Amino acid sequence: MTQPEKHYKISGEDIQELITNMGSCIATDRIVVDGVSIGYMYREVQMEMGILDGAS
Template identity: 55%
Template structure:
């Protein structure tokens, strides 16, 4: 179960155990609390995908207990294919078609529920 290393990180699911669960090859950002520590996704939101030539989905995944200091350290999160994060927490799959500007949080019953519509600042 352990063993896949990237930049000194030991992931909960090794790369050879990742299965194709969704068709998308788009990317996302997820924290080490999910991929290294094995926490379920506790907070997820989707912003407008970056249009920089990379296949960005706009999804951002966190355990939900990350501090501002933790989030401010770029070593604590990485870019992955959304499919990879689906392997860490399959509960996210039914929500992936949500439009940008939406967020979900894991409630006291352990279910991901609508949290809010994100305020996106205008440029």
């Protein structure tokens, strides 16, 4: 069974990098395809090789 082609709310050409070196994020199809507004976001502590980054 083939998945239907997705039609994203914003084309790849229209996406701009506003802040560099901030990591990545995950957005659902409700946001990127349907265009539903983001209600809230949060950031988790970055882990590097199993150790909290910046921990002493």
